[in-house]
Amino acid sequence: MSAPRGTADARLRAALDLTEYDVILVNSSAGKDSQAMLDLVAQLAREQDVLDHVTVLHCDLGRVEWPGTAELAREQADHYGIRFEVRRREQGDLLDQVRHRGKWPSAAARYCTSDQKRAPARKLITQLVGELALSRQAKVLNCMGLRAEESTARLHRAELQRDDAASSGRREVTTWLPIHAWTEAQVWARIKASGVRYHPAYDQGMTRLSCSLCVLASRADVVRGAQLRPELAAEYAALESEIGHRFRVDLSMAQIIELASSAGGRAA
Template sequence: MTNLVPARVAYATGPRDERAAATEVAAARRTRDVPDLATFDVILVNSSGGKDSQAMLDVVAVAASAARVLHRVVVQHNDLRRVEWPGTRDLARRQAEHYGLRFEVRRRSGPDLLEDIRQRGKFPDAARRWCTSDHKRGPGRTLITALVHELRLDRPARVLQCFGFRAEESPGRAGRAELSYDQGASTQTTRHVWTWLPIHSWTVDEVWARIHATGVPYHPAYDLGMSRLSCSFCVLASKRDLLTACRARPDLAYEYAAVEAEIGHSFRKDLRMAQLIEEAGM
């Protein structure tokens, strides 16, 4: 396991009220440790373009700059095509460019998620999240392979992959370690991969305080009332978010409903897409 050193956190200057400033200080204290970034050959930041990814990216960029390894940071976005919110990929790119970072896009070959659901005849659920493994984790590992190949080292590359997962989001994420070795992504001969969750202990208020302090734009879906920016219609989303998404993206909602009717499988065990459309007043 890599050595840990105290975090060094800096904030962009700019107007903010006292409450936001106090929240930033609390968030800085909660970023207790960062890995010794100088010991990694590649620092891969996974960006969905959402608020948690955005705050996490700022923490990583500040820490990497302090360690003089900002050039080793690569920002990756997994393109989910029509099921993700419009403009997400371009926003993730602009967020990376704000820090002068390399930006890479990966997507699963073959059908997009909604077509994949239709072909499988079922929606994913909390116990069977093949949407994550096939459309996010799989493409992400192909990028790790490519980046390690570029280095042409005579030893296994040390890779640090960073995610914006927070304990507050779910019991499953609460149980994750802030720094861990990823056996599944590692190999004996080419790469040793660690996972770092820089904002694991942060609250949502701390996340937004960090975003507002940087002045970097965030996705407008949040101003519509969305609390998360995963797939537009994530099976794990709250009902409130799903209703908001129905009103914002009615055409896609009807596509989901058509697939639901065709395969005879509910969007969620306790909730049908047709029901959401009706409740959304569409």
């Protein structure tokens, strides 16, 4: 399938005028969806002559992140000539937070997303709006690479929606999901057409580039992650034992390590 540059891009151009926004923030994990989204947003911003309104943000997850991720996110932003910023949770990374809470995140309690990503992003939005020193309410477009086919929850997300929690008297924040309707095949086609380097973890068998060992990842991904990062998996297992809380209800980190070391671990 070819990169969706024709009809899809025309629809987006007609539906969204980027010149209306003072700040356009592209959240980048350096994963495939972020990368495809960045390529699209950069194209549209260049066509509308607002590339200087765009900033790429990478929330550094510390030791739980795949090696080289922050550097790759910067490389991808530099390719388009876009400002790049890194932010991180000041109180420590995810493992520090898990130890403090005594529990792992879960689908019902995604404090990892709210504290490690959403909160740092809002702080950067405050900074970017402050730099403009506008005498009116700033308009902010917060771009995220979520896709409908990834989960039921994401399927029902609106492509464009005002973020009341992030908005204030000084700024109106709108969340935009530019590639919400795209398939995984379309994402990879866009990346290959761009010629920009993607993370090598995909070629090593990973299907997503979140935390190296993510509580929300598929069984295959978390087992493969433990194979690729055995020292980190051991650290997770030690913490699991320390706090007395399983990594996942259906799968402990100790079990994941066993699967990773078995002959059929890769295909588990």
